[in-house]
Amino acid sequence: MNLPVAVDALGGDKAPDEILRGTLDAVAAGVPCVLVGPENLASLTSVDISSLDVIPASEVIAMDEDPAGGVRRKKDSTLVRAAEAVRDGKASAMISAGNTGATMASALLRMGRVKGVNRPAIATPIPVPGHTPTVLLDAGANAEVQADWLVQFAVMGSIYAERRFDIARPRVGLLSIGEEPGKGDTLRKEAYELLAVAPGINFIGNVEGRDIMTPDVDVVVTDGFTGNVVLKTLEGSLKTVVKALFSAFGSSPDLKVHADALLPALLPLYESLDPDTYGGAILLGVDGVCIISHGSSSARAMLNGIKVAKEMVDSGMVEAIRTAIGLISQASDAAGDGR
Amino acid sequence: MASIDRAGIFAIVRDQLSEILEIDPGAISEGQSFVDDLDADSLALIELVEALEEELADVVAGFRIEDEDLQDLKTVRDAVDYVYGRVSSGS
Numbered sequence: 285m286n287l288p289v290a291v292d293a294l295g296g297d298k299a300p301d302e303i304l305r306g307t308l309d310a311v312a313a314g315v316p317c318v319l320v321g322p323e324n325l326a327s328l329t330s331v332d333i334s335s336l337d338v339i340p341a342s343e344v345i346a347m348d349e350d351p352a353g354g355v356r357r358k359k360d361s362t363l364v365r366a367a368e369a370v371r372d373g374k375a376s377a378m379i380s381a382g383n384t385g386a387t388m389a390s391a392l393l394r395m396g397r398v399k400g401v402n403r404p405a406i407a408t409p410i411p412v413p414g415h416t417p418t419v420l421l422d423a424g425a426n427a428e429v430q431a432d433w434l435v436q437f438a439v440m441g442s443i444y445a446e447r448r449f450d451i452a453r454p455r456v457g458l459l460s461i462g463e464e465p466g467k468g469d470t471l472r473k474e475a476y477e478l479l480a481v482a483p484g485i486n487f488i489g490n491v492e493g494r495d496i497m498t499p500d501v502d503v504v505v506t507d508g509f510t511g512n513v514v515l516k517t518l519e520g521s522l523k524t525v526v527k528a529l530f531s532a533f534g535s536s537p538d539l540k541v542h543a544d545a546l547l548p549a550l551l552p553l554y555e556s557l558d559p560d561t562y563g564g565a566i567l568l569g570v571d572g573v574c575i576i577s578h579g580s581s582s583a584r585a586m587l588n589g590i591k592v593a594k595e596m597v598d599s600g601m602v603e604a605i606r607t608a609i610g611l612i613s614q615a616s617d618a619a620g621d622g623r
Numbered sequence: 624m625a626s627i628d629r630a631g632i633f634a635i636v637r638d639q640l641s642e643i644l645e646i647d648p649g650a651i652s653e654g655q656s657f658v659d660d661l662d663a664d665s666l667a668l669i670e671l672v673e674a675l676e677e678e679l680a681d682v683v684a685g686f687r688i689e690d691e692d693l694q695d696l697k698t699v700r701d702a703v704d705y706v707y708g709r710v711s712s713g714s
Contacts, residue, residue, distance in 0.1 A: 351666075352665055352669040353665055353690060355669070356669060356672075356673075356690060357690070388666075389666055389669065392666060392670065393669065393670060393673055400645065402645050403664075424643075426664070427664075428662075428664075430662065511652075
């Protein structure tokens with residue numbers, strides 16, 4: 285059955301208009317979608333949504349609201365109803381550009397975790413010019429982690445990289461402060477030992493921050509605190525560099541002529557670095573597909589995020605994670621590890 | 624309406640925690656702190672609360688753990704005592 289992707293119509297800084305435009309574009313591209321929003325949604329926008337079904341939800345969890353508390357209090361919110369639609373088999377996947385923590389909490393509490401997964405992780409594609417992106421996880425779901433969770437992140441990130449970017453045997457790196465196995469804190473050293481013997485992953489050792497945007501690694505695992513700092517640092521740095529570049533190009537009429545000549549080469553590069561191109565992050569480890577889009581998502585970002593949701597459903601990603609986590613749990617049990 | 628004693632409540636809390644935290648139920652005891660001993664984060668505790676509400680709805684209709692009471696539940700014993708108190712009073 286070709287179930288629709290449930291779209292949180294009121295999530296994000298540009299909701300509902302950009303969200304709705306992106307949804308209509310996705311439907312036009314062949315991906316069935318169902319909106320989740322208030323019954324009077326059509327009156328809140330100038331976008332014609334008469335062709336789309338709406339799952340009713342009367343509440344919204346605000347961007348700055350406490351995630352878990354919001355999900356507890358607002359059981360008729362767009363996020364909770366979207367997650368329930370997936371749980372109840374009314375939708376194949378969910379996507380939201382709203383409150384990241386609440387999106388995660390909704391998915392976790394309503395869809396549940398894949399059996400054996402300790403904690404879900406947020407995986408974010410980091411652009412690499414001229415190459416497939418690097419998958420960074422955890423990008424913010426778990427501020428503190430245990431070493432064996434990082435092994436699960438490596439397994440889930442590898443499956444996502446295989447299915448999302450067609451990478452065979454993705455190379456997994458552990459983010460640390462040096463390439464040698466002994467580098468890093470206790471958590472990193474312990475994780476290195478576990479990753480080195482974990483079945484089903486292609487672990488290449490430690491990587492450093494400078495490696496993330498290179499073709500030398502496909503999946504980078506770290507704790508959610510570090511991952512989020514890395515993500516925000518990269519986003520901020522790229523914006524600053526691009527702004528400075530355009531400012532330098534426009535600083536004199538002579539330079540502007542040369543800049544105009546370079547633009548055809550620079551624009552595709554700029555597009556490859558634009559987060560909207562990848563449609564957002566994905567929550568791995570929950571029992572369903574959940575896309576977490578950037579709060580400032582445009583219609584283009586939503587279109588791409590919805591396409592990714594559909595691709596991940598069709599690829600059987602969740603089932604693959606279930607099987608792989610089962611295998612490493614068995615291996616862990618056999619090794620006498622109680623957790 | 625079914626009834627349940629304190630030991631039954633502990634068994635439910637222990638089994639739900641075991642499921643949520645992916646740990647051996649035998650490793651969970653009443654004196655343990657959710658955060659310091661069991662490494663449960665706030666989301667795991669919300670998972671526990673929702674699971675308990677769902678499971679105990681058969682025992683006490685509309686059973687609910689109030690959000691404002693959550694901050695007082697620091698240990699497994701706190702949770703068992705709280706839930707037993709609510710179930711016993713039928714609230």
